[in-house]
Amino acid sequence: MKLTLWQRMDIVARQMTPALLTLLAVMVTMLPLRLPDFGPVAPWLALISVYYWSVHRPDLLPAAAVFAIGLFSELAAGTPLGVTTLVLLLMHTAAVSQRRFFISRSFMVVWCGFATMALAASLLVWFMNMALGGVVMSPRPLVFQFMTTVAAYPLFAWCFAQVQRLIQR
Amino acid sequence: MTRPAGSLARFATPIKAWAQRFAFLLLIGVTLVLMMAGRADIVAVERARMAVADAVAPLLDAASRPVATVANLLREGQELAALRAQNSALRAENARLHHWQVVARRLEAENAALAELLNMAPEPHTRYATGRVIADSGGPFMRSVLVNAGTGMGVRKGQAALAEEGLAGRVAEVGGGSARVLLITDINSRIPVVVESSRYRGILAGDNTEQPQLVFLPKEASVEEGERIVTSGHGGVFPPGLPVGRVAGSGEDAIRVAPFADWNRMEYLRLVDYGMPGIVMIDDAQEGRATTAIGALP
Incomplete structure (x- = not known):
């Protein structure tokens, strides 16, 4: 069966959606929302997106895409090079390796899995920032960011689930 | 015919898994190299940062405008409630600032005169x-x-x-x-x-x-x-x-x-x-x- 150009474009668009959504999450996090004291504790949306797609459709978000998105976010946001990329890559691998376990379980289990991995990711970011900067940093903003990220997971997971259903047709 | 295909799969699957693992390790390695490069303050890293920033600036600019509008609206709504009190406070402050303006003008003139008297190096523009x-x-x-x-x-x-x-x-x-x-x-x-x-x-x-x-x-x-x-x-x-x-x-x-x-x-x-x-x-x-x-x- 030969596909028309339109059909091929349609397939490519479907395949690229998870990566583009993750990229969008990075951009949204960068927007100056100017809510009082929200900036430093804004949820880490890219982490949510990488986890969700790694568990549900790892074929559409390969490690190379995660790497590219992580690198883009570091270059654009001016954060230390390599830290976000490494954490996102490890998150991706961890989620992919556990997906057989998650896929048959309820949402609560997947959420708890996310919370556990997000905690590990936050700790890793904290340690690496301290190691690279050579200074001791207060973990306070990080704790709040971890909490907002875990709290934001259900909403974004629901949105991603709608998108997933759309691209599966 | 099923046997060769099965044996092929038997060989192909571990190779595929190995290739994937290798790619992953390669990416991790590249990340670590990047971390070192970022620490070393290489000019190329800064160039790359600003190239990316320049590229996304128009997008972010466009996206941040409605966000700013909403934020301003919310703030204006809050301020509306305190309008009366704010107004009288501003009146008082304005009166005080008028006084300061007079003082500042006098000081500016005095400062210029003294600087000229002492032949002071001019402040850069x-x-x-x-x-x-x-x-x-x-x-x-x-x-x-x-x-x-x-x-x-x-x-x-x-x-x-x-x-x-x-x-x-x-x-x-x-x-x-x-x-x-x-x-x-x-x-x-x-x-x-x-x-x-x-x-x-x-x-x-x-x-x-x-x-x-x-x-x-x-x-x-x-x-x-x-x-x-x-x-x-x-x-x-x-x-x-x-x-x-x-x-x-x-x-x-x-x-x-x-x-x-x-x-x-x-x-x-x-x-x-x-x-x-x-x-x-x-x-x-x-x-x-x-x-x-x-x-x-x-």
């Missing part, structure tokens, strides 16, 4: 470039913003960035159409300052909290709560006398300064071109050397 804040670096370990003004508007590395109320930060990286401003609260920020009334010099060191610390003050210095802190102009990059903040209190560990700049309503930043040869020149020279070094490679 100061120019401003104004940029809209289009992105927040986000994340708990970084306090920086991206503005949509770059070298095209005369922005240079090291320039001071002013919010409405006072000093906000310093230009850390600059591209063609965007610049990254490291805020004074960032852990890497060091600003030479002076206590306005007593003229004690010190360094304002950010530590990612809302209130940066005042360090390297002389031993005999005693700082009162509420004293104004302004830039000292040492280093020749910042003009002297830019308002920075007020001493918020001296705890047992450090003297903290509450910046005048209001981080939550910072929509525009003025970048001050102070026309003094300071860090800017040194950086240009270094960059020139680095590019020639790269160019000389085979």
Whole structure:
């Protein structure tokens, strides 16, 4: 069966959606929302997106895409090079390796899995920032960011689930 | 026919898994190399950062506008309730400022006359470039913003960035159409300052909290709560006398300064071109050397 150009474009668009959504999450996090004291504790949306797609459709978000998105976010946001990329890559691998376990379980289990991995990711970011900067940093903003990220997971997971259903047709 | 296919799969599957694992390890390796490169302050890294920032600046600019509109609407709604009280407060303040204006004019004239009398070196000419804040670096370990003004508007590395109320930060990286401003609260920020009334010099060191610390003050210095802190102009990059903040209190560990700049309503930043040869020149020279070094490679 030969596909028309339109059909091929349609397939490519479907395949690229998870990566583009993750990229969008990075951009949204960068927007100056100017809510009082929200900036430093804004949820880490890219982490949510990488986890969700790694568990549900790892074929559409390969490690190379995660790497590219992580690198883009570091270059654009001016954060230390390599830290976000490494954490996102490890998150991706961890989620992919556990997906057989998650896929048959309820949402609560997947959420708890996310919370556990997000905690590990936050700790890793904290340690690496301290190691690279050579200074001791207060973990306070990080704790709040971890909490907002875990709290934001259900909403974004629901949105991603709608998108997933759309691209599966 | 099923046997060869099965045996092929038996070989292919581990190879595929191995290739995937190898690709993953390769990516991890590249990440670690990047981390080293980022630490080493390589010029190429900075160029890449600003190239990406320049590329996404128009997108962020467009996206941040509706966000700013909504934020302004919300704030206006809140302010509407306090309109009456605010109005009378502003009237009182206006009367006070009129008085100050008279004083300032007199002092300015006096200052000019005295400077001429003493044959003082003239202050360099100061120019401003104004940029809209289009992105927040986000994340708990970084306090920086991206503005949509770059070298095209005369922005240079090291320039001071002013919010409405006072000093906000310093230009850390600059591209063609965007610049990254490291805020004074960032852990890497060091600003030479002076206590306005007593003229004690010190360094304002950010530590990612809302209130940066005042360090390297002389031993005999005693700082009162509420004293104004302004830039000292040492280093020749910042003009002297830019308002920075007020001493918020001296705890047992450090003297903290509450910046005048209001981080939550910072929509525009003025970048001050102070026309003094300071860090800017040194950086240009270094960059020139680095590019020639790269160019000389085979």
